[in-house]
Structures are given as C-alpha cells and as structure tokens.
C-alpha cells in the first residue's frame with residue numbers, strides 16, 4: 001500500500017520545522033540551483049507544495065512542472081501556492097499509477113523514497129527513471145545513516161510515527177543509491193545536512 005500523508009497534511013510542515021528547523025527546506029533548496037531555465041520538471045511527493053514557491057523565486061517563469069502527489073490534502077495545499085508564471089500540472093495519484101511522457105529534463109524526489117521498502121522501491125524508481133531524458137538531472141534528497149546513534153533513534157521514531165498516522169510501509173531506509181548505480185547515473189554534486197543525517201544529491205542520467 002503506498003504511503004499517504006493525507007492525515008498529516010495540516011501539521012506536516014510545522015512538525016518538520018519543530019524537529020529539524022530549516023534543514024529539510026535547505027536540503028531541497030540546495031538542489032534547485034541545478035534546474036536549467038525553461039525545463040520540463042517532474043516533482044514526486046512534493047508534500048504541501050512549498051517547493052513550488054522556492055522554485056518560482058529562482059525561475060519566475062518558463063518552467064513546465066508536473067506535480068505528482070498521492071495525498072489529496074497535500075495537493076489542495078499545493079494548489080494555493082504562488083507558482084509565479086510557471087505552468088504547473090497537478091496530478092493527485094501515486095506516481096506508479098501515472099502515465100507520463102518520457103520527456104522530463106529534471107526529476108525531483110524530495111524525501112520520497114524513505115516511504116518504500118526494498119521490494120517496491122525498484123518499481124517506483126524505474127517508473128520515474130524511464131520518464132527522464134538522457135542527460136537529464138535527477139535531484140534527490142533523503143535521510144541516511146552514517147553510524148551516529150541519534151540518527152537511528154530519530155529515524156525509528158519517524159517510521160513509527162508515520163506508520164501509525166499515514167500507514168507507511170517502510171521501517172528502514174531502502175537501498176536507493178544502488179538503484180542509481182544500477183541505472184548508470186553519474187553523481188555530479190552532493191551536500192549533507194543535520195550531522196550528515198540528510199543528504200541531497202544531483203544525478204545525471206547517462207543512458
């Protein structure tokens with residue numbers, strides 16, 4: 001069953017700020033500098049849509065954005081955002097159910113993959129992978145464990161909380177880096193945040 005953050009839409013951003021301050025925002029804003037002008041962009045799991053406003057601050061117009069989000073409440077909040085003069089198509093469905101043309105210049109998956117178990121992450125990854133053009137950019141950020149005890153405790157607490165509230169299937173981080181390696185992506189930039197617990201990565205599709 002796909003994770004559905006509908007139940008958390010009204011408090012998700014506030015909760016994230018209380019626990020992480022601006023970290024989760026900074027990790028995503030870092031990635032946005034890599035978006036070229038006039039790009040055709042796919043955003044999967046954008047949550048309440050604040051990322052659309054941050055994108056509009058950098059590119060006030062010229063972008064075409066397909067915004068796929070499974071939670072109706074998240075989509076409703078996202079539609080109220082200031083989109084600038086960018087064209088945004090909102091799709092309220094699980095990405096794995098959505099048929100899109102394979103012509104995206106940029107894909108953004110902000111804290112999406114931590115919702116999946118290893119058995120399903122490959123299917124979701126491939127579904128997105130085939131929509132990205134050759135030489136296209138995949139901007140991904142997520143949590144990672146680098147051996148610090150508190151990271152493990154925070155991660156377990158988040159999984160437990162979102163399992164109860166939103167029914168997420170994951171209870172550990174799936175092996176996403178392996179998916180990028182197997183699909184032949186080149187990592188061109190990365191930055192870590194919050195004691196290395198959060199990582200933002202820029203991949204380029206080689207084939």
Ligand SMILES: C[S@@+](CC[C@H](N)C(=O)[O-])C[C@H]1O[C@@H](n2cnc3c(N)ncnc32)[C@H](O)[C@@H]1O
Nearest residue numbers: 002003005045046047069070071094095110111
């Ligand atoms: C952890 S939240 C991150 C939200 C946002 N990116 C942020 O950082 O504030 C994950 C988001 O992905 C959405 N989501 C989960 N599975 C999805 C799927 N299969 N297709 C589309 N969206 C999905 C959830 O509804 C939720 O809004």
